[in-house]
Amino acid sequence: MLSWLLWGASLLLICIVAFCIRLFAVVRWESVRLCNMHWVRSWQEGPVCDGCFCVWVCVLWVLSFVVGLCAVVAVSSYNFASCMHATLHCRCQVIHEYDPYFNYRTTKFLTSEGFGPFINWFDDRGWYPLGRIVGGTLYPGLMVTAAALQAALTALSLPIDVRNACVFLAPTFASATAVASYLLTKEVTRRASSALLAAALVAIVPSYISRSVAGSYDNEGVAIFALVFTFFLWARAVRTGRIAWAAATAVAYFYMVAAWGGYIFIINIIPLHAVVLVLSGRFSSRLYIAYSVFYVLGTLLSMQVPFVRYRILPRAETAASHAVFLSLQRTFGRVGGGVQ
Numbered sequence: 578m579l580s581w582l583l584w585g586a587s588l589l590l591i592c593i594v595a596f597c598i599r600l601f602a603v604v605r606w607e608s609v610r611l612c613n614m615h616w617v618r619s620w621q622e623g624p625v626c627d628g629c630f631c632v633w634v635c636v637l638w639v640l641s642f643v644v645g646l647c648a649v650v651a652v653s654s655y656n657f658a659s660c661m662h663a664t665l666h667c668r669c670q671v672i673h674e675y676d677p678y679f680n681y682r683t684t685k686f687l688t689s690e691g692f693g694p695f696i697n698w699f700d701d702r703g704w705y706p707l708g709r710i711v712g713g714t715l716y717p718g719l720m721v722t723a724a725a726l727q728a729a730l731t732a733l734s735l736p737i738d739v740r741n742a743c744v745f746l747a748p749t750f751a752s753a754t755a756v757a758s759y760l761l762t763k764e765v766t767r768r769a770s771s772a773l774l775a776a777a778l779v780a781i782v783p784s785y786i787s788r789s790v791a792g793s794y795d796n797e798g799v800a801i802f803a804l805v806f807t808f809f810l811w812a813r814a815v816r817t818g819r820i821a822w823a824a825a826t827a828v829a830y831f832y833m834v835a836a837w838g839g840y841i842f843i844i845n846i847i848p849l850h851a852v853v854l855v856l857s858g859r860f861s862s863r864l865y866i867a868y869s870v871f872y873v874l875g876t877l878l879s880m881q882v883p884f885v886r887y888r889i890l891p892r893a894e895t896a897a898s899h900a901v902f903l904s905l906q907r908t909f910g911r912v913g914g915g916v917q
Contacts, residue, residue, distance in 0.1 A: 588755075588756065588759055588773065588776060591755045591759075591773070591776045591777050591780050592752035592753075592755050592756060592780075593752070595748070595751045595752045595754070595755045595779070595780035595781075596748045596749065596751060596752045671744070671791075671792045672740070672743065672744065672792055672794055673790075673792045673793050673794075674793075674795075676795055677743075677792070677793060677794035677795050678794075679703065680719055680720060680743070680794050680795065680796075681739075681740065681743045681794055683695070683698075683700075683711055683715070683720050684719075684720045684723050684724060684739055684742075684743055684794075685739050686698060686711075687717075687720050687721070687724050688724045688727060688728075688739050692721070695711065695712065695717070695720070696711075696712030696717070696883055697710075697712055698710075698711045698712060699711070712883045712884075713883050713884060714884065715884060716796060716834075716835055716836055716837055716838065716882070716884055717835060717882070717883075717884075718796075718799060718800075718803075718832060718833075718834075718835035718836030718837070719746075719794070719795070719796050719798070719799055719800075719836055721835070722746065722799050722836070723739070723742045723743050723746050723794075724739075724742075726742050726746060726749075727739055727742040730742070743794045744791050744792050744794065745791055746794060746798055746799065747788075747789040747790065747791065747792075747793050747794065747795075747798030747799075748789060748790070748791050750789065750798055750799045750801075750802045751780070751785070751786075751789040751798075751802075752780075753802045753806075754779055754785070754789075754801055754802040754805055755776040755777075755779050755780045756776070757802055757805040757806040757809055758772075758775045758776045758778075758779040758805055759772045759773065759775065759776040760772070760806075760809045761775075761805055761806075761808055761809040761812065762774075762775035762776070764809055764812045764813055764816070765812055779805075785801060788801070789801070796836055796837040796838075797837065797839075799836050799837075800833060800836040800837030800839055803829060803832045803833040803836055803837075804833060804839065804842070804843065806829050807826060807829040807830050807833055807843055808843075808846075810822060810825045810826040810829050811826045811847055811850075811867070811871065814826050814866075814867035814870075814871065815850075815854075815863060815864055815867045816863070817863065818861070818862060818863025818864075818866050818867060819866075820866060820870050822867070823866060823867045823868075823869075823870035823871050823874075824870055824871075824874055826867070826870075826871045826875070827870065827871050827873075827874035827875035827878060828874075828878065830843055830844070830871070830875040830878070830879070831875060831878035831879055831881070831882075834878075834879040834882050834885055834889075835882050840879070841894045841895070844875075844894070844895050844897075844898045845894070845895075845897055845898070847868070847871065847898070848868075848897045848898045848900075848901035848902075849897070851864060851868050851901050851905065852901055852904075855904075855905075855908065860908060860912070862909075864905075865905055865908075865909045868901070868902065868905055869902065869905065869906075872898060872901075872902045873902075876889065876890075876898075
């Protein structure tokens with residue numbers, strides 16, 4: 578029981594680390610801005626703030642590897658709370674770059690007008706002077722997720738502005754990605770230590786941090802989590818052969834389709850994995866059930882995304898998934914009940 582508590586505490590710590598690292602850019606930027614606006618006060622408090630930032634960053638990097646030191650956890654929690662307070666009370670929530678700001682503007686329209694008008698919205702300010710039909714030209718998963726987060730917190734008597742929900746959405750999902758990486762690695766290796774190391778690496782990998790810092794309100798902020806979590810569910814579905822896990826894989830894939838065009842990566846990697854299993858002599862009824870349910874349900878669900886619709890069927894990028902599905906039907910029909 579104690580070991581399970583230690584693993585759980587370590588995983589929770591990694592999630593906090595992943596969230597804190599991505600807040601650093603916004604908090605540090607706000608400190609510089611405050612120094613310019615209130616230079617006397619910043620000069621008096623500057624050395625202390627700089628010291629806190631240095632200690633905070635050092636603690637975060639150390640915690641990513643030394644996750645079992647409870648004393649360091651307390652320091653990180655204190656620094657995290659201080660930086661969150663500074664960020665939330667300074668009205669410094671910044672939406673970076675052009676695409677994230679467009680996503681923020683569409684999210685505001687979604688929260689104010691509803692999903693139906695959002696899908697049919699003709700934005701005369703986008704792609705000027707032609708305009709843009711928003712519902713048919715973007716992946717709505719990011720906006721729906723931010724709007725759902727804002728609505729859920731408001732329903733829980735924790736009102737939050739749409740802008741704040743957009744700013745902190747990517748760090749929140751970065752923490753979830755660390756958990757998904759833990760689950761995927763644990764499912765594949767069956768070793769908690771390897772899974773914990775994978776989660777720690779995902780929490781601090783620079784390429785992912787660059788796409789999931791606070792204010793980077795873009796598709797990758799939620800799509801990387803969907804990508805990793807879909808692979809975890811697929812591995813679990815192949816191992817167990819249960820329809821429920823295969824259906825969950827299809828639902829996660831549907832969320833990925835709704836969030837980012839990188840769903841092409843999933844719909845090619847999973848068929849490739851199935852082909853490798855067949856060629857290596859590891860075809861089984863579990864693989865047949867997992868892939869058949871995933872393919873049928875996932876394809877039907879992906880067609881519900883306005884930007885995708887029926888284009889997913891004739892596209893060359895998805896041809897491998899169709900071929901593998903037909904091949905598995907033929908293989909299963911030939912071997913019949915002789916596989917387990």
